[in-house]
Amino acid sequence: MAxxxxxxxxxxxxxxxxxxMVDRLVLAATGQPDIAKAWASLVAPNDKIGIxxxxxxxxLFTTHHDVVSAIVDGLVAAGHPRSSIVxxxxxxxxxxxxxxxxxxxxxxxxxxxxRDGYDAKAVFSAPLLGxxxxxxxxxxxxxxxxxxxxxxxxxxxxxxxxxxxxxxVTKIINVPVMSNSTTNGIAGCLYNVTIPNIDNxxxxxxxxxxxxxxxxxIYSNPMVAPKVVFNLMDGLLAQYGGGPQSQPxxxxxxxxxxxxxxxxxxxxxxxxxxxxxxxxxxxxxIGPLAGYVQVAGQLGLGNSDTGRIAVKNVSH
Numbered sequence: 039m040a041x042x043x044x045x046x047x048x049x050x051x052x053x054x055x056x057x058x059m060v061d062r063l064v065l066a067a068t069g070q071p072d073i074a075k076a077w078a079s080l081v082a083p084n085d086k087i088g089i090x091x092x093x094x095x096x097x098l099f100t101t102h103h104d105v106v107s108a109i110v111d112g113l114v115a116a117g118h119p120r121s122s123i124v125x126x127x128x129x130x131x132x133x134x135x136x137x138x139x140x141x142x143x144x145x146x147x148x149x150x151x152x153r154d155g156y157d158a159k160a161v162f163s164a165p166l167l168g169x170x171x172x173x174x175x176x177x178x179x180x181x182x183x184x185x186x187x188x189x190x191x192x193x194x195x196x197x198x199x200x201x202x203x204x205x206x207v208t209k210i211i212n213v214p215v216m217s218n219s220t221t222n223g224i225a226g227c228l229y230n231v232t233i234p235n236i237d238n239x240x241x242x243x244x245x246x247x248x249x250x251x252x253x254x255x256i257y258s259n260p261m262v263a264p265k266v267v268f269n270l271m272d273g274l275l276a277q278y279g280g281g282p283q284s285q286p287x288x289x290x291x292x293x294x295x296x297x298x299x300x301x302x303x304x305x306x307x308x309x310x311x312x313x314x315x316x317x318x319x320x321x322x323x324i325g326p327l328a329g330y331v332q333v334a335g336q337l338g339l340g341n342s343d344t345g346r347i348a349v350k351n352v353s354h
Contacts (some may be wrong), residue, residue: 039063041294041353046102046274049291051137053104056274056295059353060108063270063297066352077116080267081209087118088207089145090231092215092272092282093127097135099284101213101272104137105295109211109270110145120144126202128234150200153177156237160204162259164252167193168241174198175237197236199261210266212301216273216292216308217281218316222253223328224309225282227269227301228339232256254334257301263339269304271296278315290315296349302340303347305331310344 040059045052061073070076081087089109091101106125114120123145130149134140140147150156152173170177170192177192214230221243222229232253233239242252257263273296279288298304309328316324335342 039294039296039349039351039353041351043293045293046291049098049275051102051104051274053107056102056104057108057111059295060105060270061112062352063295064112064268066350067268067297067299073112074115074117077112080211081113081116081118083117085118085209086122086124086207087113087209087211088124088126088202089211089213090235091125091127091213092217092225092230092234093130093133093136094225094234094282095215095217095277095284096132097284098286099215099217099275099277099282099289100133100136100138101215102136102274105213105270105272105274106138109213110143113211121146124148124202124207126150128200148202150202150235153237155200155202156198157201157204158198160199160201160261162197162199162236162256162261163195164197164241164255165195166241166252167195168197168238170194170238171240173237194238195241197238197256199259200235203231203235203265204261208265212266212269214269214271215282216271216276216294216296216312218278218312218324219281219327221327222330223324223326224305224312224331226305226308226331227266227271228253228257228305228330228334231262231266235262251330251333253330254337254339257334258337258339266301267299269298269301271304271308273308276312276315278312278319279321288319300340302331302334302342305334306342306344306347307349
């Protein structure tokens with residue numbers, strides 16, 4: 039972790055302070071002597087690199103622009119052309135207020151187009167039916183059908199991965215915000231590269247049983263887990279209620295960034311801290327909704343045992 043009270047004040051970030059925090063984290067996490075070697079140790083010259091942000095929080099609670107800029111600068115120092123780097127989320131409609139300038143950043147800033155943005159051949163099936171809506175690959179229009187008939191066509195146990203995930207990137211820098219999720223407990227590392235990257239995702243946001251645990255199973259897919267090489271959680275502004283959409287009443291100027299190669303350990307640390315803030319505000323615990331973090335540990339995707347997780351402070 040890296041903490042600097044000067045990194046964010048009144049919802050505004052300090053670019054220089056944030057850049058220094060990101061640099062310290064990647065150096066510490068990789069054990070390399072300089073920034074270029076640190077990023078080069080994570081991605082190869084022929085890799086197609088994607089940075090998965092969280093843009094669900096709009097102007098105030100999107101992955102901060104200065105965090106992404108620092109990552110991109112590091113990747114460029116490692117020899118990757120700025121124009122080849124993809125920065126994406128399911129929707130990026132609210133990011134202009136967060137400081138992003140589509141078309142002027144140098145890198146590719148992309149969203150997942152409804153229906154056409156998903157790969158019909160890259161599927162994940164689970165024994166849980168979901169109601170399809172417009173934008174899902176297998177959704178069938180009801181035009182021409184008799185009214186009042188049951189809509190049995192528009193349910194499915196299949197989801198499709200985004201084409202960005204399946205075709206356009208070979209390595210992922212995962213940059214979620216530090217936030218709870220009203221449907222999945224925590225909108226952390228595991229959540230950020232799974233739920234926003236598939237269609238027919240609502241069936242996995244039911245908060246109990248297989249629907250919640252599926253996040254770990256989706257992450258374990260060869261389309262996801264082997265591609266994620268680094269996780270950097272944006273806790274400059276942390277939110278313990280109502281997330282990942284913006285809820286300023288439940289947000290804290292935490293001024294902290296976290297990083298790890300282990301997404302499960304990072305989610306475990308964040309889940310504990312979010313739980314403490316929620317308890318202080320008399321909010322119900324979110325652990326039961328985030329059972330997939332423990333499942334991910336059992337699947338060998340990382341370490342969820344708090345007794346075996348050490349948080350190193352590299353603030354100075």
